[in-house]
Amino acid sequence: MRKLSVWLGGAVASLALTATAHAACDVQKPGYELTGDEAEEIYDCLKADLQAGYQKGPKRWISEDFVKDYPDWTKASAFPAAPGFHGGRFLVTYVNAIGADEYLKYKPENVTIPAGTRIAKESFAVNDDGKVSRGPLFLMEKVAAGKSPETDDWYYMMVVPNGAPQAVNVMTACSECHMENFGEQGGLGYPVEDARIR
Numbered sequence: 001m002r003k004l005s006v007w008l009g010g011a012v013a014s015l016a017l018t019a020t021a022h023a024a025c026d027v028q029k030p031g032y033e034l035t036g037d038e039a040e041e042i043y044d045c046l047k048a049d050l051q052a053g054y055q056k057g058p059k060r061w062i063s064e065d066f067v068k069d070y071p072d073w074t075k076a077s078a079f080p081a082a083p084g085f086h087g088g089r090f091l092v093t094y095v096n097a098i099g100a101d102e103y104l105k106y107k108p109e110n111v112t113i114p115a116g117t118r119i120a121k122e123s124f125a126v127n128d129d130g131k132v133s134r135g136p137l138f139l140m141e142k143v144a145a146g147k148s149p150e151t152d153d154w155y156y157m158m159v160v161p162n163g164a165p166q167a168v169n170v171m172t173a174c175s176e177c178h179m180e181n182f183g184e185q186g187g188l189g190y191p192v193e194d195a196r197i198r
């Protein structure tokens with residue numbers, strides 16, 4: 001996990017540009033003091049608008065189905081948790097039927113996640129004044145073996161809160177952090193322990 005702190009700076013800086021204020025769900029508490037239940041209440045307030053935003057407009061190089069279908073997949077997060085990565089955001093993770101069994105084991109090694117696995121991670125932020133903003137939707141897809149060896153056959157994609165696909169340098173913005181820190185566990189970071197649904 002040594003490299004995480006190094007990556008964090010750059011990741012936070014670039015992701016800060018992709019937040020959209022959502023005053024209706026603001027709270028009277030700084031984000032870092034929220035309990036899991038309180039984060040879940042904010043998510044309940046935000047969820048419909050968050051998901052409707054991601055759905056807007058053409059997805060171009062990202063599969064339309066990926067973004068349309070993910071809310072019906074298996075949820076891996078019991079409540080939105082903010083592990084300090086992905087721009088200090090609260091995260092909610094969904095996995096499709098192909099990958100759910102293996103992902104929900106949260107294995108530290110010998111992970112055999114099948115090709116065709118798709119994972120979507122919603123995000124929102126609560127700043128030190130309790131102001132809520134919608135964040136990007138982060139996507140990972142496991143593709144056929146050998147299709148993208150430099151990313152361990154993961155495709156990484158991102159959709160900003162207004163639904164636009166966001167072009168990123170997949171290697172430096174996504175894959176290097178996942179591979180260097182979670183290479184042993186198939187490139188998967190998993191939700192923080194307390195927030196995992198098993």
Ligand code: HEC
Nearest residue numbers: 007011085138139140156157173174177188189190191192
């Ligand atoms: C600074 C390191 C870092 C960078 C950079 C990063 N991630 Fe992650 N990612 C993580 C961590 C840590 C987790 C697990 C934390 C959680 O979900 O609570 C994670 C989890 C995920 C997940 C859920 C699947 C899993 O691994 O458990 C997706 C999807 C994801 N990231 C996509 C992306 C995309 C797309 C990018 C680039 C735009 C990206 N990530 C950049 C650290 C990073």
